Amino acid sequence: MIEYRNLKIAILGAGSVGAQVASLLLEHGEELANRVGAGLEVVGIAVRDLDAPRTAEIPRELLATDARSLILGADIVIEVMGGIEPAREYLELALTSGADVITANKALLATHGPELFAIAEQVGAQLYYEAAVGGAIPIIRPLRDSLAGDRVHRILGIVNGTTNYILDRMDRDGDTLEQALAAATELGYAEADPTADIDGFDAAQKAAILASLAFHTTVAVDGVHREGIRTVTRDQVVAAQRSGFVVKLLAVCERLVDPETGRDGVSARVHPALIPAGHPLAAVHGANNAVFVEAEAAGSLMFYGAGAGGRQTASAVLGDLVSAARRHVVGGPGVAESTHADLPILPISSVSTRYQITLSVLDRPGVLAQIATLFSEHGVSVEAVQQSVVTVGGGEDEESAGATLVIGTHRATEKALAATVADLAGSPVVARVESVLRVEGL
Ligand SMILES: NC(=O)C1=CN([C@@H]2O[C@H](COP(=O)(O)OP(=O)(O)OC[C@H]3O[C@@H](n4cnc5c(N)ncnc54)[C@H](OP(=O)(O)O)[C@@H]3O)[C@@H](O)[C@H]2O)C=CC1
Numbered sequence: 001m002i003e004y005r006n007l008k009i010a011i012l013g014a015g016s017v018g019a020q021v022a023s024l025l026l027e028h029g030e031e032l033a034n035r036v037g038a039g040l041e042v043v044g045i046a047v048r049d050l051d052a053p054r055t056a057e058i059p060r061e062l063l064a065t066d067a068r069s070l071i072l073g074a075d076i077v078i079e080v081m082g083g084i085e086p087a088r089e090y091l092e093l094a095l096t097s098g099a100d101v102i103t104a105n106k107a108l109l110a111t112h113g114p115e116l117f118a119i120a121e122q123v124g125a126q127l128y129y130e131a132a133v134g135g136a137i138p139i140i141r142p143l144r145d146s147l148a149g150d151r152v153h154r155i156l157g158i159v160n161g162t163t164n165y166i167l168d169r170m171d172r173d174g175d176t177l178e179q180a181l182a183a184a185t186e187l188g189y190a191e192a193d194p195t196a197d198i199d200g201f202d203a204a205q206k207a208a209i210l211a212s213l214a215f216h217t218t219v220a221v222d223g224v225h226r227e228g229i230r231t232v233t234r235d236q237v238v239a240a241q242r243s244g245f246v247v248k249l250l251a252v253c254e255r256l257v258d259p260e261t262g263r264d265g266v267s268a269r270v271h272p273a274l275i276p277a278g279h280p281l282a283a284v285h286g287a288n289n290a291v292f293v294e295a296e297a298a299g300s301l302m303f304y305g306a307g308a309g310g311r312q313t314a315s316a317v318l319g320d321l322v323s324a325a326r327r328h329v330v331g332g333p334g335v336a337e338s339t340h341a342d343l344p345i346l347p348i349s350s351v352s353t354r355y356q357i358t359l360s361v362l363d364r365p366g367v368l369a370q371i372a373t374l375f376s377e378h379g380v381s382v383e384a385v386q387q388s389v390v391t392v393g394g395g396e397d398e399e400s401a402g403a404t405l406v407i408g409t410h411r412a413t414e415k416a417l418a419a420t421v422a423d424l425a426g427s428p429v430v431a432r433v434e435s436v437l438r439v440e441g442l
């Protein structure tokens, strides 16, 4: 056996991810040491409760409650405890004490990323975060390194496993949102408080990280337009199927020209969207994630795999550990965040896309023409209309009560669409605007 010097590794957290990181590191220590050229010695694992149950066997003597002492004695700190504080404070302590840091904490990066990267740069330390987006999927390194010579135009991502699992159950098993959420919770995909998943907070944090990397700028989570899946109904999913679409919670990050100022900017948004059934993202089932990248020279690329799960996410954390440890052994420039483009974050009103609008209308002559006029008054071009007549009564007394219109538009701005929908809602021939969904991937 080759004798190496040891690098000291502190792990903060032994939950779903941390316990798997520790167990894989202890199990494969010798193999990883050979890959790195140094031993990887786990000096301790910080937890709150020494007696809490663990998902993997961890030697009891490695568990500790004094995170600060572990950090101060480490060459590399792995943060897998989650939350903002004290994780932020611990990472700052680790970086300023000269340790490299690996984190899976998208909530922390989406809110305090810029200040942590600035500290890392100041002290010459490294901050790695492959696990923060897409669990096991390699997406951070491809965006930061492999595509660094290209221009990314757009990213369409399914970046939340829980909501993808829920929408997939509604689509393929006929579940309601409530039934599918109960199943996701049972399987351990959803957070204890599923608001972060259902209302799109988790996906918005990931969108902020992806947009910052892809467009070499800083996108804070507050700059991401966010709508969750709480209002998606089984009826909408069935109607989408009939029109050849699937409903997905998408993170869309785009480089755009601001229609108001003519200047370049960036937009990041998270919302339910219709995807054509033949698009590669439509085939992402269960709790899987996928990130579809459109770049100028590379064309379209898709990164796909397990977006959550302790062991899967541990794979990405350990990949970062090997990179960080190699740099300790062989030196080198490390990685740097590039935010030179400094692009403005555009509001949702600047975005343009296609839409599908479902209306309940009165079944009267001339209704279609009145509605078409309303669209054209706002410069929104209608691509297709499907109509189904709803009747009441039966037999000879059967009378026509109304109709459902499903209207697909060509590309229009959010501003024009919002004005159209407001007028539709106030129109005497429209009984109700049933739903408005954006259509992506066409
Ligand atoms: N789970 C997943 O599939 C994925 C998770 N992530 C990210 O990874 C991180 C960890 O997630 P996960 O493993 O699911 O979280 P868990 O809630 O399962 O585990 C958190 C761990 O951190 C410990 N901890 C929390 N606060 C403190 C504290 N103040 N001091 C010391 N220890 C503390 C807990 O200790 P104790 O056990 O004693 O309570 C626990 O061991 C999060 O940032 C999450 O967003 C990223 C991708 C996927």
Ligand SMILES: N[C@@H](CC=O)C(=O)O
Binding pocket: 134, 135, 159, 160, 161, 162, 163, 189, 190, 191, 197, 202, 307, 308, 309
């Ligand atoms: N709750 C998250 C876990 C991983 O980030 C998800 O469902 O994707």
